[in-house]
Amino acid sequence: MTSILTLHHLEYSQSFRVLWMLEELKLPYELKVYARDSKTMAAPDDYKLLSPLGTAPVITHGDLVLAESSAIMDYILDSAPENSLRPKETSADRARYLFWWHASQGSMMPLQLMTTVLTISQKRLPLLMRPFVKLYIKGLNDLFIEPRLNRLLELAERDLAEAPWFGGQNLSAADFLIAFNLIVGAERDMITAAKHPRCMEWIAKMKALPSFASATEKDGRDSMALSY
Amino acid sequence: MTSILTLHHLEYSQSFRVLWMLEELKLPYELKVYARDSKTMAAPDDYKLLSPLGTAPVITHGDLVLAESSAIMDYILDSAPENSLRPKETSADRARYLFWWHASQGSMMPLQLMTTVLTISQKRLPLLMRPFVKLYIKGLNDLFIEPRLNRLLELAERDLAEAPWFGGQNLSAADFLIAFNLIVGAERDMITAAKHPRCMEWIAKMKALPSFASATEKDGRDSMALSY
Numbered sequence: 253m254t255s256i257l258t259l260h261h262l263e264y265s266q267s268f269r270v271l272w273m274l275e276e277l278k279l280p281y282e283l284k285v286y287a288r289d290s291k292t293m294a295a296p297d298d299y300k301l302l303s304p305l306g307t308a309p310v311i312t313h314g315d316l317v318l319a320e321s322s323a324i325m326d327y328i329l330d331s332a333p334e335n336s337l338r339p340k341e342t343s344a345d346r347a348r349y350l351f352w353w354h355a356s357q358g359s360m361m362p363l364q365l366m367t368t369v370l371t372i373s374q375k376r377l378p379l380l381m382r383p384f385v386k387l388y389i390k391g392l393n394d395l396f397i398e399p400r401l402n403r404l405l406e407l408a409e410r411d412l413a414e415a416p417w418f419g420g421q422n423l424s425a426a427d428f429l430i431a432f433n434l435i436v437g438a439e440r441d442m443i444t445a446a447k448h449p450r451c452m453e454w455i456a457k458m459k460a461l462p463s464f465a466s467a468t469e470k471d472g473r474d475s476m477a478l479s480y
Numbered sequence: 481m482t483s484i485l486t487l488h489h490l491e492y493s494q495s496f497r498v499l500w501m502l503e504e505l506k507l508p509y510e511l512k513v514y515a516r517d518s519k520t521m522a523a524p525d526d527y528k529l530l531s532p533l534g535t536a537p538v539i540t541h542g543d544l545v546l547a548e549s550s551a552i553m554d555y556i557l558d559s560a561p562e563n564s565l566r567p568k569e570t571s572a573d574r575a576r577y578l579f580w581w582h583a584s585q586g587s588m589m590p591l592q593l594m595t596t597v598l599t600i601s602q603k604r605l606p607l608l609m610r611p612f613v614k615l616y617i618k619g620l621n622d623l624f625i626e627p628r629l630n631r632l633l634e635l636a637e638r639d640l641a642e643a644p645w646f647g648g649q650n651l652s653a654a655d656f657l658i659a660f661n662l663i664v665g666a667e668r669d670m671i672t673a674a675k676h677p678r679c680m681e682w683i684a685k686m687k688a689l690p691s692f693a694s695a696t697e698k699d700g701r702d703s704m705a706l707s708y
Binding site: 304305306307316318319320321322323326327330333341346347350351353354355357358359361362365366369373374377380381384385387388391392395396400403404407 | 532533534535544546547548549550551554555558561569574575578579581582583585586587589590593594597601602605608609612613615616619620623624628631632635
């Protein structure tokens with residue numbers, strides 16, 4: 253395919269990780285930035301129509317329209333076979349890379365998504381319902397969400413004590429994928445220096461990459477996700 | 481590594497998809513089946529201790545202990561480089577494969593997990609809270625979960641009209657991964673013949689594979705997931 257890949261970047265969304273990885277790879281691409289609706293904060297209609305899932309990120313490349321962060325990142329890495337962001341099948345880092353590459357979206361993001369949905373939705377409730385629903389959500393959080401998130405973050409602390417990056421000895425696609433989870437998690441106090449010093453060190457190291465500065469400049473926003 | 485790979489299979493869990501793919505590949509492996517606690521239906525303590533995330537599936541291979549369905553399946557496929565379950569980077573099916581391979585865990589499972597957690601948790605509530613929480617959960621379902629699931633299932637119907645398998649022209653790892661989502665989804669009336677005829681046809685085709693019969697025999701259970 254000779255056409256140029258276009259990243260459709262929705263502000264304050266998971267598409268930041270794709271933008272960041274593209275900057276790291278120094279690949280040619282076009283960037284189209286979409287603003288959220290200023291009242292509802294939802295994606296604008298043209299974005300929802302473009303995206304197969306109605307969500308960010310999305311890329312287009314010739315006739316292809318592709319959604320899903322990890323799928324997009326694998327597709328981009330396919331197009332740059334000399335990249336070093338995917339440990340080879342024979343690498344000693346392979347299993348660790350595969351774990352974090354998949355656990356970021358398969359285990360961590362579902363818990364973070366649940367927290368976001370529960371947090372936002374309870375703010376819109378009638379006053380009468382609110383105390384009951386708050387109690388219910390606290391239960392979900394204490395019994396299900398937090399224990400699972402803590403276990404994942406303990407694993408992250410343990411692995412980062414053994415090797416500097418999520419994929420092992422070298423910076424990998426897993427770092428760019430999980431960066432969204434952890435940086436947003438730190439902004440929302442899910443990750444703290446007291447409990448997760450190695451995750452916080454890793455975040456500082458990721459933000460010191462020149463690709464973070466250039467991605468942030470192209471994004472033009474002050475953070476990756478909306479606060480709530 | 482010369483040691484044999486062991487699949488630690490928790491009954492009625494996502495580890496069924498790994499068992500099924502191992503049977504399809506006809507690779508040598510050891511199977512250890514774990515029963516759930518008959519009262520709480522939780523994984524037994526030895527499983528929780530073994531698993532890095534406390535959840536199924538888990539494999540061990542020499543010193544390696546690996547969790548996360550997709551990571552385990554990629555690791556197994558690495559060990560059988562002649563397999564045809566991962567379309568090559570140059571294949572016309574590659575982008576479609578990558579989408580479903582990642583969307584199964586990255587987009588569909590989080591919604592199904594949320595439904596499961598909300599359904600089970602509301603049954604344990606004090607009577608006084610129940611009507612309020614039910615109303616709240618109905619709102620989450622109507623406004624967030626169902627529209628997103630429907631969009632994914634519409635995409636699945638469209639793609640299965642174009643090519644017979646989730647990864648395109650040939651059976652792929654994406655089929656074994658999403659099989660858990662869709663078969664459990666059909667058991668729970670998320671997928672119906674009236675609305676999703678092609679998904680139902682695909683389920684029938686998957687269940688007609690000899691590897692389904694042998695995996696089911698080794699599993700020894702009547703379904704992949706618990707009913708609730």
